[in-house]
Amino acid sequence: MRLLNNQHRFHVLRAGRLLPIMAACILIPASGQPAEAQSPRAKITILPESTVVRVEGICVPNRIWSFRKSYANAMDLGNRIAKLTLADAEGKDVPVRKLAPGEFESEMAASRFRYEVNLAPPQRAGDAAFVSWLGTNQGLLMLGDLLPAFSDSPVFLKNGSRDSMRVVKPMESRITVGFSLPENWTALSVERRTSQGEFEISDLGRAVFAVGRGLRISTKQIGVMSFSLIDGGDWPFNDREALDLAEKILRAHEEIFGAMPSDRAELIMMPFPVTVTPEKWSAETRGSTVTLLLGRQPSKAAAMAQLSVPLAHELFHLWVPNGLALEGDYAWFYEGFTIYEAARVAVRLQLLTFQDFLNGIGRAYDAYRAGPQSERSLVEASELRWTNGETVVYQKAMLIAFLYDLRLRLQTHSKHSLDNVYRALFAGHHSNDRPNDPKQEDRSRDGSLAALGILNEASGMQSFAQSFIERPVVLNLEAELAPFGLTVERFGSRTRVSVTNQPNRRQRDLLHELGYNDEARSSERKRSFKNQVRR
Helix, strand or coil: CCCCCCCCCCEEECCCCCCCCCCCCCECCCCCCCHHHCCCEEEEEECCCCCEEEEEEEEEEEEEEECCCCECCECCHHHHEEEEEEECCCCCEECEEEEECCEEEEEEEEEEEEEEEECCCCCCHHHHHCCCEECCCEEEEEHHHHCCEECCCCCCCCCCCCCCCCCCCCCCCCEEEEEECCCCCEEECCCEECCCCCEEECCHHHCEEEEECCCEEEEEEECCEEEEEEECCCCCCCHHHHHHHHHHHHHHHHHHHCCCCCCEEEEEEEECCCCCCCCCEEEEEECCEEEEEECCCCCHHHHHHHHHHHHHHHHHCCCCCCCECCECCCHHHHHHHHHHHHHHHHHHCCCCCHHHHHHHHHHHHHHHHHCCCCCCCHHHHHCCCCCCCHHHHHHHHHHHHHHHHHHHHHHCCCCCCHHHHHHHHHHHHECCCCCCCCCCCHHHHEHHHHHHHHHHHCCCCCCHHHHHCCCCCCCCHHHHHHHHCEEEEEECCEEEEEECCCCCHHHHHHHHHCCCCHHHHHHHHHHHHHHHHHC
8 A cells, every 4th residue: 555655565466357367277187088088187396495386287288378477567477487398188299489488389289288487586575465486484376477378369468568468268167276395385275175185276367375384374254254364474463463453354344345245265464585674565465365465563563553554455455356347457446546445444443543544645645746747547547557557546546536535425414425436336246246247248347437437426426537537637635625624735745634723514524524533633732732842
C-alpha cells in the first residue's frame, strides 16, 4: 500500500486472468502408456543445497513451449529456464531449438518434457512476493512461472502488459502436482491435497506453495471460511496474534460485502530472502492466497502495526477482484479505489487513527503531483500501469475514490457510501454465482464497465465517473476537499490534510462517519500547546 507505507507496492493476479496460463495435461508417466491415456500430473524436484528445481512431466503433444518472461516489475524470467529436453509418448527424443529466452520450438510434437529453473532470489527484494524463488531454508513456488504455456498460435502481446508470453485460452482441466523435497522440507498450500500427498490444481496462475523447513501452519474457521496461516518467520508477535488480526480484518470486510469470498483461503507470511530494512514489506494476492514478506521490526507494537497495513488491503483482494467473474485491466478500481477502502476499514478497526488516514491522503497527493501529469484517464492508465500509468492507477485513483465517497456520503446524509458500491459489485458479479461462461458477451464481463455502471447508479453521482474516471483530469485537492471541512496545506514538497478549525455541523457529522474524533483532536491540540510552552 504505497499510500500508507511508501516502502513498497503490491500487485494482484486477477482471478488467474491477468496472464493466462494453459497447462495441457501435465503428468508424470508411470508406464509406457500414451500421454493422452494418463491423468494430469506434474512433478517438481528441489535439488538439495541449490536454488534449482527440476520440472518433468508429460502433456498432450505440442511443438511450441513458452514460459513466462516477466511479471509486474520482475523481468527476464525466461532466462531462468535451462536444459529443456523433450520426447514423444514412447520416450523417443524430440529435437528442440531455443527461439528466445523462455521460448522453444520442437521439430515435431512432443508430449514428455524435462527442464530446470534457477530460482535464485530476485535482485529487487520486493519482487520476491511476485515470482518463484528459493533460499537456504525456504522459498515460494508459483506454478504460473514454473510451468509452460502450450500453444501453436502466433505470439502477440497483451496491450499494456510487459509479459511477452503467448496469450492463450486456458484449458479446463485439473492437474495433479507432486513435489520431491530436501530432507525435513514441507510444501504447504491452500490447494486441495490428495490422499497420496499430491495437490490438485484447477488454475495454475493462482497456485502458490510455501516450501521449506520449519514452516508452521495454523487454521481458524471464520464464518464459512477455513482460513490458514502459513508462517516461516520469527516475529515479535506469535502466530495466534497474527491469525486473530486476520480474522478481525476479514470479518470487517465481510460486513461490507455481505458474504465471504470463498470457503477457504490462506496467508503465507515469510521474511524476505535477502537482507532488507525492518520497515519494508511486499505482498500479493493470487486467487485465495495472500503472500506477505516482511522485514523484522524490533518491537511487537511496530511489527503488528506493520502487519496490519498490507493485510487490510490484501485480504480485501480476496473479494475484489479475485472473487469476481470480471475481466480486463480495471486496476483503477481494484487497486486505487481499494487502497482507499481498505484504509477506511483500518480506521474503523482502530488500526489507523483518522489523522494517520489523512496523512496517507497527503502522501498520495504528493506522489501524484511528483509524477508525470498524465493526459490519460484512469481507465486508460490501468491498461498501461506497468509502463507509465502506475502513479495514476494507485495514488490518483485512491484520491478520486476519497472524493467519490465524500460526495456520496454528503448527498445522502451518510445513508450510502463506497461500501454500497463494493457490495453491489460483489453481489452482481461474484464468480461462484456467475461462472466464466465463454458464450457470455465480453462486454458484460468487463471490469471497468461493471464498476462504472454501479458508481453511476448512485443518486446525484451520474456525472462523477465521467468527469474524474473516464476523462483526464488534473486534481486540485485543496479546492475539492474544502466543501467537506478539510484543509490542504503545503510545507515545501509535503502536503498535510487536516480538519478545519470550525467545521459546520454537516461537515462534522460526515467526518465522524469517516472516523474523526473531536476529543482525540482536542487532546492532540493540548499536547501541541504544552510542547510549544516548554520551548
